[in-house]
Structures are given as C-alpha cells and as structure tokens.
Amino acid sequence: MLHPLIMAAGDGGRESVRELWMTLLPVLVRLPRYARLVLGLSRDSRVAPPQKALLAGAILYNFSPVDLIPSVVPVLGQLDDLAVLLFAVRSVVRNCPGPVAREYLCRCGLTARHVREDPEVVRRTLRRVVTESGRLAGRKIAHGFEGITTRHRAGFRQRD
Template identity: 35%
Template sequence: MNLEAIKDLIKPVLKRMPAYLKLAWALSREPSLTTGQKALLAMGAFYAVSPVDLVPGFIPVAGQIDDILVALGSLKMVLKGLPPEIAARYQTEYGITIEEIDSDLDAAKRILAALLGKAVKLSAKGIYLTGRAGLRLLGKLVKQRKMKI
C-alpha cells in the first residue's frame, strides 16, 4: 500500500475523530452504563494517550493507528452493549453509526497491517544483512586465527 492509499483511508477516520471523542465523553456520563462499560471506555481512552502500548506512539502513523483501533473498538463495544434505543439516540445525536465505526476500524486495520508488514520486511532484511556481515567477520577471524597457529 502506497502513501497515497494510506492517506485516502485515514482521512475519513480523522474527520470523524472529533465526533468520536464527543460521543465517548457523552457515553462516559450515561447513567445506564455499567461499571464494566465505563471501565472499557476509560481503558480505550487511556490506551490512546498512553506512551506505553503495543505500537509505541513514537513510530510514525502506526503508533497512532493502533491507538485509534483500541479507542474505536472500545467505543463500539460500549455502544453495542447499550439498549438499542439508547445507542440509537447517541448515534443520531453525534452523527456516528456503527457502520462508520466498523468502516474506520477496517481502514485502521488495513493501514496498520500494511505498515507493520513493511516494518517486518525491513526488520527481516536488516537481521539478515547483520547476520551475514557477522558471519563474514567471524570467518575472517577464524582465518586469521588459523594463520597464526
């Protein structure tokens, strides 16, 4: 996936982020939410702002995409756990549908897979080249050692 494709996938997600944040904030004050649902929202928010997570924030794009995945995933789970009439009211009020959340989750997954796939390939190539250089150096050291004996 090229940079242009990544931009095309992420733009709609980023445009909806303010609405997602407002929705999550409103849901956190919903009286019918269970303690577990409130904890799930809090964990999604904490993960998004925490510097310690699966893909650290200092890794450009991928570090932010995994935060989006967790935050949107927790938001979706809370919405799906609400009585349908309450969930529908929030979705209407904040202009967010479960289908949009699913679409944004799918986009984020695709971006992260593409980015991490490239990172894994680069890491594997780096490991291979490092190992090859190490073996060459070891070979030279062995040859020098044999010559001195």
C-alpha cells in the first residue's frame, strides 16, 4: 500500500501515482545490477581510492540512521537513500578510466545511459513527492483538516 501522502499527490489522483511509479520502476528493477557494479568497482585496483571512498560513503549513508531524510519517513527516506547511491555511482563511473567503466557496466547489464539518467529519475521523483506532499499538507491546514477529521466529527455528533 502506498503512503497516504503519495496517494493524494497530484491533480490526477491515482493516475499521477501510477505514472510516478511506472517511471521509477525500471530504476528499482536495476538495483541489483547497481549493487554488483558498486561491489565490482570498489574491489578493482584500477579505480582510484577517492572514488572507492565515495562509494563507501554512499553505502554508509544508506545504512546510517542520520540522514537528510530519515529512512523511517515512508517513501521519502528510501528515495533519498537511493538518490545518494545513484549519484555516487554516476560520479565514480564518470571519473574512472573509460575501459574500466565499460567493462563493469557490461558485466552488470547496465549502460552509460542508465547510470547517467537513473539518478535524475529518482531526483525528479523525490522532488515531486516532496512538492505534492507539501501541497497536500498545506491544503489540509488551510481547510482545517476537513478531509481527515470529517469522519471523527460525525462520530462525535452521533455520540452527543
């Protein structure tokens, strides 16, 4: 089940959510490939130590309880972690020797286009979820949480 803030996101309702997830799904399906890529690059002696440190930092960020958006925040916390990892991978692939990058991309079933575009897909998705969640929260505050509390008000009336 999707988070309630996601379900209400966008003017198109569920259709917007469907589009959002259909855009993100191919990136999520490629995550095991990215894991193999990170593992391979981090073990290769041809990859510079600072690049390996960047990968290690991204992995640590994903497991750290101290995040920009904590992982306990549904959807947003996971997208934040994914974005950090994919941007780190993109940077490392750009900065390692071309033959090394091509070798590992081929081994892992990824392309340079995936590595270039997937972080942007996650960034746009994260931005949209944050924006729409903020809009939803603003509307609920502006309208006195009518949509949320109507059921409770009716319950209070019935009891009185």
